[in-house]
Amino acid sequence: MQHVITVYNDMFDxxxxxxxxxxxxxxxxxxxxxxxxxxxxxxxxxYYSEVTSxxxxxxxxxxxxxxxxxxxxFRKWG
Amino acid sequence: xxxxxxxxxxxxxxxxxLKYVDNEYCAKHRHVPxxxxxxxxxxxxxxxxxxxxxYQSSFDPYDSCSDDEEYLTPNxxxxxxxxxxxxxxxxxxxxxxxxxxxxxxPMHWGQINPNLNxxxxxxxEISSAFWIPDxxxxxxxxxxxxxxxxDLSNVERDIFSIMPHGVGVxxxxxxxxxxxxxxxxxxxxxxxxxxxQSKVHRMAKVHDCVEMWQGSQNIRATQKESCSQNKQMTAxxxxxxTEEIVNVFWSLFQHDSPAxxxxxxxxxxxxxxxxKDLPGGRTQILNVRRTWRxxxxxxxxxxxxxxxxISDTNDWLN
Numbered sequence: 001m002q003h004v005i006t007v008y009n010d011m012f013d014x015x016x017x018x019x020x021x022x023x024x025x026x027x028x029x030x031x032x033x034x035x036x037x038x039x040x041x042x043x044x045x046x047y048y049s050e051v052t053s054x055x056x057x058x059x060x061x062x063x064x065x066x067x068x069x070x071x072x073x074f075r076k077w078g
Numbered sequence: 079x080x081x082x083x084x085x086x087x088x089x090x091x092x093x094x095x096l097k098y099v100d101n102e103y104c105a106k107h108r109h110v111p112x113x114x115x116x117x118x119x120x121x122x123x124x125x126x127x128x129x130x131x132x133y134q135s136s137f138d139p140y141d142s143c144s145d146d147e148e149y150l151t152p153n154x155x156x157x158x159x160x161x162x163x164x165x166x167x168x169x170x171x172x173x174x175x176x177x178x179x180x181x182x183x184p185m186h187w188g189q190i191n192p193n194l195n196x197x198x199x200x201x202x203e204i205s206s207a208f209w210i211p212d213x214x215x216x217x218x219x220x221x222x223x224x225x226x227x228x229d230l231s232n233v234e235r236d237i238f239s240i241m242p243h244g245v246g247v248x249x250x251x252x253x254x255x256x257x258x259x260x261x262x263x264x265x266x267x268x269x270x271x272x273x274x275q276s277k278v279h280r281m282a283k284v285h286d287c288v289e290m291w292q293g294s295q296n297i298r299a300t301q302k303e304s305c306s307q308n309k310q311m312t313a314x315x316x317x318x319x320t321e322e323i324v325n326v327f328w329s330l331f332q333h334d335s336p337a338x339x340x341x342x343x344x345x346x347x348x349x350x351x352x353x354k355d356l357p358g359g360r361t362q363i364l365n366v367r368r369t370w371r372x373x374x375x376x377x378x379x380x381x382x383x384x385x386x387x388i389s390d391t392n393d394w395l396n
Contacts, residue, residue, distance in 0.1 A: 001238060002213065057098050062237045064095045065230070067182040067216050071092060 001062035002069065008048050015041045092177050099173050099233060104166040165229075172229040179227075182216065214238065 015037055022034040051059055063069055213234070221231045 001240060057094060058237060058240060060091055061095050061098050061233070062240075064091065064177070065234050065237055066213055068213075070179075070181045071177065072181050 001059060002066040004059040005051065005063045006069075008044070008051070011044060012041070012048075015044065095177070096170070096173055099169065099230075102236075103233065104169055169229045172227050176227045176230055 018037050019034065019041070022030050022037065025031065025034065064071065217231045217234045219225075221228045
């Protein structure tokens with residue numbers, strides 16, 4: 001439970017990195033890949049937005065209740 | 079929480095956590111009822127409370143299987159007692175203390191294998207040495223040693239008993255795995271729409287498999303046949319190491335040099351089998367005339383004729 005937020009953010013970081021690498025590419029397959037990655041980010045954003053819902057509070061609380069994480073990751077991201 | 083304001087996560091998440099603790103744990107203590115004897119039905123009397131003379135019930139807010147829901151009606155709910163308010167205060171203060179304290183450093187109560195980066199080590203051995211933070215044990219220690227954060231152990235126990243894929247957001251991924259994941263072929267909608275096509279597709283796969291099997295059997299039979307032929311040929315002596323060692327009759331040699339190397343018209347070797355004689359007739363052996371190898375005679379070699387002395391050497395050079 002306590003890893004959910006971290007995994008989400010790692011996935012976002014990875015997708016953003018791939019999008020930055022593919023942003024200026026003009027090859028057809030790279031443009032297609034960029035479009036697919038963009039859709040993946042939208043889908044992931046949809047699920048991540050539910051973290052702030054009532055059920056998502058459990059994941060945030062689990063992240064905070066981990067004595068090795070607490071608010072450290074939030075400070076890094078915030 | 080406001081998901082649009084990402085920069086305020088640092089403030090929003092602690093507030094949300096405190097609100098969660100307040101709602102889930104402190105609210106129950108605020109509404110713990112004070113039972114009065116005249117209002118209680120006789121069946122709900124608690125022997126321990128009666129024996130001790132206390133009019134407070136032994137209501138356990140974490141006991142979900144009890145009949146205490148009846149006491150949560152507005153008529154029976156009293157204000158928070160001093161002990162309960164103290165408990166709420168302790169819980170919130172524990173949450174505040176926990177949030178304001180720095181995170182635990184792993185090296186304080188765990189050992190990390192210094193050889194983790196050894197490239198050639200056994201992967202199983204390396205993984206067995208991985209240090210995984212035991213959160214449950216940390217909270218157990220907090221509870222046993224009555225630390226300031228010990229009151230939060232109930233929160234930890236409730237949260238970490240939830241399976242991650244049972245939470246709504248993660249359950250979405252579990253559902254999608256049924257559609258896109260390992261069972262995709264079984265849920266393929268096109269196959270379900272046309273069962274005849276599906277059957278034909280499977281039969282085509284079986285037919286291809288049978289054809290491949292027959293082809294492999296033919297190849298194997300051919301290999302076996304050729305292997306047996308090769309063995310027979312070797313037994314006949316086609317590849318022999320002794321066929322060239324033949325004693326040469328000196329009568330074949332003539333003193334005139336061109337005729338000395340003239341090949342004989344009649345071969346002394348046993349005649350080679352032609353392709354017709356071979357079983358299978360695949361290998362054709364050309365009957366090539368050979369230049370006879372002449373065995374060395376025990377004559378004087380150059381070494382034997384070497385000069386014995388230097389004077390003789392000079393004579394020999396001159």
